[in-house]
Amino acid sequence: MRYVRFLKTPRVVAEKSTSRNEVCCLVTITSDLGDFFLPYDIELSAELLGCAGPKEYVLVWKTVQWTGGMRSLSIAIPLSKTQQSWAGLRVRVGAGPKRTHDDYASLSEQDARGVVSAWSATFAPNVEAQKLVERRFKPPQGPISGIWEETGESIARHLWDAGIALSCHLVELTNKNTELSKALLPPVVSSPLRVLELGTGCGMVGITLAQTIADARVTLTDLPEAREIVQRNIDTASRAKGASLVFQELDWDTEIPLQLQKSLKHLALVVAADCTYNPDSSPALVNTLSRLAKMSSGVIIAVAMKMRHSSEEIFFDLMAAAGFQETSKIMFPLPGDEEIGEEIVYLHVYKYATCS
Numbered sequence: 001m002r003y004v005r006f007l008k009t010p011r012v013v014a015e016k017s018t019s020r021n022e023v024c025c026l027v028t029i030t031s032d033l034g035d036f037f038l039p040y041d042i043e044l045s046a047e048l049l050g051c052a053g054p055k056e057y058v059l060v061w062k063t064v065q066w067t068g069g070m071r072s073l074s075i076a077i078p079l080s081k082t083q084q085s086w087a088g089l090r091v092r093v094g095a096g097p098k099r100t101h102d103d104y105a106s107l108s109e110q111d112a113r114g115v116v117s118a119w120s121a122t123f124a125p126n127v128e129a130q131k132l133v134e135r136r137f138k139p140p141q142g143p144i145s146g147i148w149e150e151t152g153e154s155i156a157r158h159l160w161d162a163g164i165a166l167s168c169h170l171v172e173l174t175n176k177n178t179e180l181s182k183a184l185l186p187p188v189v190s191s192p193l194r195v196l197e198l199g200t201g202c203g204m205v206g207i208t209l210a211q212t213i214a215d216a217r218v219t220l221t222d223l224p225e226a227r228e229i230v231q232r233n234i235d236t237a238s239r240a241k242g243a244s245l246v247f248q249e250l251d252w253d254t255e256i257p258l259q260l261q262k263s264l265k266h267l268a269l270v271v272a273a274d275c276t277y278n279p280d281s282s283p284a285l286v287n288t289l290s291r292l293a294k295m296s297s298g299v300i301i302a303v304a305m306k307m308r309h310s311s312e313e314i315f316f317d318l319m320a321a322a323g324f325q326e327t328s329k330i331m332f333p334l335p336g337d338e339e340i341g342e343e344i345v346y347l348h349v350y351k352y353a354t355c356s
């Protein structure tokens with residue numbers, strides 16, 4: 001997958017020759033790590049949206065061309081006088097015109113090239129957009145879910161491939177006969193289902209779980225730097241009936257805080273997505289998983305990862321040495337490959353051996 005990112009967020013400027021106003025922004029299309037630019041040509045739709053409360057209207061749209069080899073693309077959208085009177089404007093840039101969301105199927109279309117759309121924050125002629133971008137996903141039978149991330153380079157404060165791939169498949173948990181349900185849910189699902197997410201980043205996986213499973217009690221954890229963006233996403237997220245979402249700080253390099261320990265009794269599921277990309281962090285991550293497994297007998301551990309380098313395999317050795325047994329491995333091919341299977345997210349599911 002690749003992501004449209006705002007290098008310069010949209011703003012209203014006067015066009016030099018005519019002094020008419022237009023909305024300008026600068027975008028790029030990169031991998032989650034920011035290490036690869038989209039190497040293919042793709043026609044993008046650049047849209048100016050007028051916001052009235054929660055409703056949005058497409059005021060102007062135009063196609064813009066990204067060409068393989070590019071590193072950035074400047075976009076200008078004309079802005080009429082009447083359009084300037086909207087209290088809030090937003091810009092969407094993505095594949096396919098006038099889309100209200102992305103989903104796995106649309107991202108997998110040949111023309112979409114696995115490019116995830118960006119919705120800017122609101123702005124107005126005299127108000128700059130915050131340096132945030134919204135990603136919008138929708139499961140086949142569910143509401144559109146918006147997740148905010150920052151436009152900067154922080155590891156924690158933007159979305160990663162494994163988190164999106166896992167989140168987009170979590171809808172399968174609503175059918176107890178799917179491979180994913182059999183792997184992740186206990187044979188007898190106790191209510192409430194207590195879930196903990198490690199390294200939640202912007203919170204997409206945990207939030208999607210709380211939107212999917214009624215009565216789920218989901219605790220999202222990460223370092224303090226993630227708190228602001230994840231809380232923003234929690235505050236705006238819908239939830240399945242009876243489900244709850246909270247954020248707590250949890251650093252794998254320290255003991256699990258006492259206050260958090262109390263709320264973690266009877267955990268059924270621990271999830272982590274794209275938390276194994278840095279082999280130096282794997283010992284601390286596995287230590288934390290061991291502590292959690294000892295606290296909650298029978299807990300299922302699900303780790304989604306896109307292997308970027310063979311050094312990340314140390315995670316598997318450490319898990320085996322700590323006494324975890326892999327019980328399932330599920331493949332999620334990522335949208336946007338030239339050939340299917342170029343980029344794959346695997347979900348590794350474990351149980352603590354002494355508990356089985």
Ligand SMILES: C[S@@+](CC[C@H](N)C(=O)[O-])C[C@H]1O[C@@H](n2cnc3c(N)ncnc32)[C@H](O)[C@@H]1O
Binds near residue numbers: 162
């Ligand atoms: C690559 S991001 C993945 C974020 C999210 N799970 C996703 O898939 O979009 C890795 C996450 O692990 C968190 N992390 C890294 N080291 C950590 C540590 N020692 N303790 C807790 N979280 C950590 C980072 O802050 C970051 O949010």
